[in-house]
Amino acid sequence: MVTMADAVPAGAAASATGADYALVGEGLTKVFGGFAAVKDVDLAVRRGSIHALIGPNGAGKTTCFNLLTKTLQPTKGKILLNGEDISRLRSAEVARRGLVRSFQISAIFPNLTVLENVRVALQAPYGTGYHFWRSLRAVAPLNRRAEELLEQVGIVESRGITAAELSYGKKRALEIATTLALEPQVMLLDEPTAGMGHEDIEPITDLIRKVAVGRTVLLVEHNLSVVSTLCDRITVLQHGEVLAEGTYDEVSSDQRVIEAYMGGVDE
Amino acid sequence: MIRLLLIAAAIALLAVAPFHFYTVTLMTIMCFVVFACSFNLLLGYSGLLCFGHAMFFGGAAYVTGYILKSTPVSIELAILAGAAVSGLLGLLIGMLTIRRQGIQFAMITLAFSQFIYFILLQSPFTGGEDGMQAIPRNPMFGILDVTDNFTYYYVVMAITLVSVFVYYRVVHSPYGEILKAVRDNQPRVESLGFDPERIKLLAFVISATMAGVAGGMKATVYQFATLTDASWPISAEVILMTLLGGLGTLLGPIFGAGIIIWLNDYLAGFGEWALISQGVILLVVIVFFRRGFVGELSALATFLANRRKPAAKADAPKPASAH
Numbered sequence: 027m028v029t030m031a032d033a034v035p036a037g038a039a040a041s042a043t044g045a046d047y048a049l050v051g052e053g054l055t056k057v058f059g060g061f062a063a064v065k066d067v068d069l070a071v072r073r074g075s076i077h078a079l080i081g082p083n084g085a086g087k088t089t090c091f092n093l094l095t096k097t098l099q100p101t102k103g104k105i106l107l108n109g110e111d112i113s114r115l116r117s118a119e120v121a122r123r124g125l126v127r128s129f130q131i132s133a134i135f136p137n138l139t140v141l142e143n144v145r146v147a148l149q150a151p152y153g154t155g156y157h158f159w160r161s162l163r164a165v166a167p168l169n170r171r172a173e174e175l176l177e178q179v180g181i182v183e184s185r186g187i188t189a190a191e192l193s194y195g196k197k198r199a200l201e202i203a204t205t206l207a208l209e210p211q212v213m214l215l216d217e218p219t220a221g222m223g224h225e226d227i228e229p230i231t232d233l234i235r236k237v238a239v240g241r242t243v244l245l246v247e248h249n250l251s252v253v254s255t256l257c258d259r260i261t262v263l264q265h266g267e268v269l270a271e272g273t274y275d276e277v278s279s280d281q282r283v284i285e286a287y288m289g290g291v292d293e
Numbered sequence: 294m295i296r297l298l299l300i301a302a303a304i305a306l307l308a309v310a311p312f313h314f315y316t317v318t319l320m321t322i323m324c325f326v327v328f329a330c331s332f333n334l335l336l337g338y339s340g341l342l343c344f345g346h347a348m349f350f351g352g353a354a355y356v357t358g359y360i361l362k363s364t365p366v367s368i369e370l371a372i373l374a375g376a377a378v379s380g381l382l383g384l385l386i387g388m389l390t391i392r393r394q395g396i397q398f399a400m401i402t403l404a405f406s407q408f409i410y411f412i413l414l415q416s417p418f419t420g421g422e423d424g425m426q427a428i429p430r431n432p433m434f435g436i437l438d439v440t441d442n443f444t445y446y447y448v449v450m451a452i453t454l455v456s457v458f459v460y461y462r463v464v465h466s467p468y469g470e471i472l473k474a475v476r477d478n479q480p481r482v483e484s485l486g487f488d489p490e491r492i493k494l495l496a497f498v499i500s501a502t503m504a505g506v507a508g509g510m511k512a513t514v515y516q517f518a519t520l521t522d523a524s525w526p527i528s529a530e531v532i533l534m535t536l537l538g539g540l541g542t543l544l545g546p547i548f549g550a551g552i553i554i555w556l557n558d559y560l561a562g563f564g565e566w567a568l569i570s571q572g573v574i575l576l577v578v579i580v581f582f583r584r585g586f587v588g589e590l591s592a593l594a595t596f597l598a599n600r601r602k603p604a605a606k607a608d609a610p611k612p613a614s615a616h
Contacts, residue, residue: 136478158499
């Protein structure tokens with residue numbers, strides 16, 4: 027029961043003015059054709075922290091994640107970003123409010139160059155997205171910022187090549203650069219190390235740690251060693267419900283979590 | 294610099310072409326070049342397969358023809374009006390269909406084009422099965438006589454050059470960059486704060502307007518508009534031209550339209566063999582040259598360029614293809 031004592035009750039989180047918690051989910055429920063993939067989940071992500079969402083396969087992590095990013099509409103429940111109710115907004119609108127997500131499959135634009143990939147994101151706040159009558163000179167002022175972002179994730183030397191030709195790890199780095207282009211307050215990363223060889227995992231973990239400074243990060247992750255070194259706080263889901271919440275040490279010593287994971291392996 | 298010289302050479306060739314070739318064939322090719330460019334903007338750069346593009350082409354042909362027959366409005370304004378009506382039709386149909394994807398979008402646009410076809414068949418102003426005959430070429434700007442095919446050729450050439458430039462501009466604009474991003478990965482574009490449906494709707498309207506310019510030009514070149522212009526075989530032909538030339542390549546539709554119209558003309562004397570040969574060509578292209586005429590050529594150029602400098606590694610910058 028150590029974990030529940032530390033967990034933030036949803037009511038308290040809601041009554042907090044939004045200064046302590048960047049992102050709060052209250053009583054989130056998602057029903058797919060009679061099956062509740064996520065049931066009454068309360069989740070509060072402290073501002074400036076790296077928070078992980080873990081759990082065995084089928085625990086509802088991805089559904090929960092998709093609810094928070096507004097990719098799915100919740101059947102029930104409320105989502106607050108900086109204290110503001112975003113439950114009914116579309117994903118494009120929450121992106122403009124500073125909540126930006128990444129995807130499990132590398133979300134890049136394969137036929138654009140690396141630089142163009144980042145420039146697409148920079149165009150969103152720049153407001154040239156509908157300017158079909160202007161030449162590309164209109165967005166040339168964005169190139170420097172794009173190169174800075176590519177420099178930050180360490181792939182600036184690849185700026186001219188087509189994104190499809192990047193290695194897997196570099197695609198992820200490109201995706202993070204694209205996400206950073208929006209200067210998000212809250213970044214949601216969907217399994218940032220999924221499908222990676224161990225030689226790629228460490229650079230990406232370092233990169234996340236680096237870009238998380240001054241931001242709030244929520245990530246879904248399978249790799250527990252990544253979670254243990256990276257995350258301040260962890261929420262464990264099982265059967266669509268919160269099983270435990272706390273630091274890695276608290277959660278990993280929780281008997282129910284151990285059982286859930288052992289059970290998950292046996293299945 | 295080389296590119297500018299090539300463009301100048303192409304314009305010079307176009308300018309002297311009517312001295313050597315039949316002007317009506319050349320004008321037909323140019324109408325379909327504009328039509329195919331409009332289609333490539335959708336399928337090649339937005340990933341939208343519109344299976345009823347003929348509704349914009351045929352619809353504008355009738356509108357332009359009707360204006361010229363019933364009013365003294367000058368010819369360039371009549372073509373613009375036809376394009377504007379097509380653009381509005383595109384906006385209306387786009388708003389109803391743009392949320393659909395893939396085969397659903399193709400089927401719904403086909404259904405709408407059949408609906409437009411039926412309206413054109415039944416409306417009194419179109420002449421029904423007989424089509425709209427004897428469309429006059431009212432003087433350009435109200436003063437310049439263009440009844441002669443040789444003179445009108447240069448008008449069609451100018452409109453075509455402007456249209457191709459507009460097409461080039463859209464593809465290489467800040468908006469074009471977002472459009473290609475939507476084609477590559479729509480959910481990601483949305484997660485970055487754009488509204489992908491509005492981006493695609495704009496492409497649909499621009500494309501419909503351009504198809505309208507092509508239809509209006511066609512009506513004034515032949516001086517008649519028929520139901521064939523709005524029929525599904527025209528929708529299919531423009532798909533064929535775009536695929537043959539190279540999907541998503543800038544110059545592809547220009548070559549595709551040229552090749553198909555030239556073939557139709559050349560093989561016209563062989564009757565059904567023209568259609569059969571078209572089928573065989575499409576089959577060969579789909580099986581062996583998936584990138585189309587221009588796509589394969591630029592891939593070959595890239596391949597040769599890479600071979601010339603064997604030091605190039607996997608991560609070396611790929612030379613931007615010249616098209």
